[in-house]
Amino acid sequence: MASKVPEEKEKEKSPSILSRSDFLKIGGATLGAAVLSELVISGPFSPEAIQGIGAEAHPHQGSAEHQWHMAIDLDRCIGCLYCVRACQAVNDVPDDEMRWNVVFPERLEDGTEFYMNRPCQHCQEAPCVRVCPVGATWVRPDGIVAMDYNRCIGCRYCQVACPYDVRRFNWKTPDAPNPYQPAWGVAEVPRRPRGVVEKCTFCVHRIDRGVEQGLKPGVDRAATPACVVACPVGARIFGDIRDPESPITKFLAENTTFRLREDWGTEPKVHYVRPTKKEA
Structure with missing residues (x-):
């Protein structure tokens, strides 16, 4: 009769859901998305900023x-x-x-x-x-x-x-x-x-x-x-x-x-x- 593998051993063999590398990639992507959103919503690429280009080019x-x-x-x-x-x-x-x-x-x-x-x-x-x-x-x-x-x-x-x-x-x-x-x-x-x-x-x-x-x-x-x-x-x-x-x-x-x-x-x-x- 086959012996049972101890529960601790099975846990050791189970792959982790996220590796450190994956975590860093996801974190970087999230940070990039947040920065891009900020640029588009209220930064230099926002509608308000772009609208000002024409006015700035023709100030008088x-x-x-x-x-x-x-x-x-x-x-x-x-x-x-x-x-x-x-x-x-x-x-x-x-x-x-x-x-x-x-x-x-x-x-x-x-x-x-x-x-x-x-x-x-x-x-x-x-x-x-x-x-x-x-x-x-x-x-x-x-x-x-x-x-x-x-x-x-x-x-x-x-x-x-x-x-x-x-x-x-x-x-x-x-x-x-x-x-x-x-x-x-x-x-x-x-x-x-x-x-x-x-x-x-x-x-x-x-x-x-x-x-x-x-x-x-x-x-x-x-x-x-x-x-x-x-x-x-x-x-x-x-x-x-x-x-x-x-x-x-x-x-x-x-x-x-x-x-x-x-x-x-x-x-x-x-x-x-x-x-x-x-x-x-």
């Missing part, structure tokens, strides 16, 4: 002294597309599929028909800004969501993240003639290269130049977004909400407005007046 753009907002009166808009064409001429957007500012017929549940207008909403808490991996888009101190087309790598993360569908990816080499020039204006900014995402800028080149020259955006045409200037019925209003005498400040005080999907927490800077049903 915009001042917190101003906060630029736009209002669109959907009850007044007639759908003439003057704003769209002026935008395409001034910002040199020849392709209709690339329009930064879109206007289209819409209808409410009660049958009210109107023309929806949708430029970039210039969100204060912009999802597009948070996802850009290279800091090519950021919120300026004056509230405008800016773009650095030289930094943009064309990953389109911002386009996917934008809840308002107002960013356009440039698939083509921009060499086609612009059919809206010179009838609706002349190019005031250079065309963007192929492979970058474009969007409405509130005609920031006009705003910055106007402020430097002592002009008042929203009042002086040369310092006001092209779409606002072109509207024949005054359906678009622009200005600085920190100026009590600005057209936008007065308009918001005198009218009930809303912003698109405020429940998303994006804090957009475009305000709308609701359309009313027209009598037949």
Whole structure:
């Protein structure tokens, strides 16, 4: 009859679950993951740090002294597309599929028909800004969501993240003639290269130049977004909400407005007046 192996002997032969080498490897990996997480969450690779790249590269753009907002009166808009064409001429957007500012017929549940207008909403808490991996888009101190087309790598993360569908990816080499020039204006900014995402800028080149020259955006045409200037019925209003005498400040005080999907927490800077049903 075979003799029983003592219990102590069996324990001695049982392999250990973790060797010292395994323990060190796991510990090192855990520490590395913790360090990497810290870098991504609050370190130099965090969304907040990356967002600051664009602002640091353009430190003199915009001042917190101003906060630029736009209002669109959907009850007044007639759908003439003057704003769209002026935008395409001034910002040199020849392709209709690339329009930064879109206007289209819409209808409410009660049958009210109107023309929806949708430029970039210039969100204060912009999802597009948070996802850009290279800091090519950021919120300026004056509230405008800016773009650095030289930094943009064309990953389109911002386009996917934008809840308002107002960013356009440039698939083509921009060499086609612009059919809206010179009838609706002349190019005031250079065309963007192929492979970058474009969007409405509130005609920031006009705003910055106007402020430097002592002009008042929203009042002086040369310092006001092209779409606002072109509207024949005054359906678009622009200005600085920190100026009590600005057209936008007065308009918001005198009218009930809303912003698109405020429940998303994006804090957009475009305000709308609701359309009313027209009598037949």
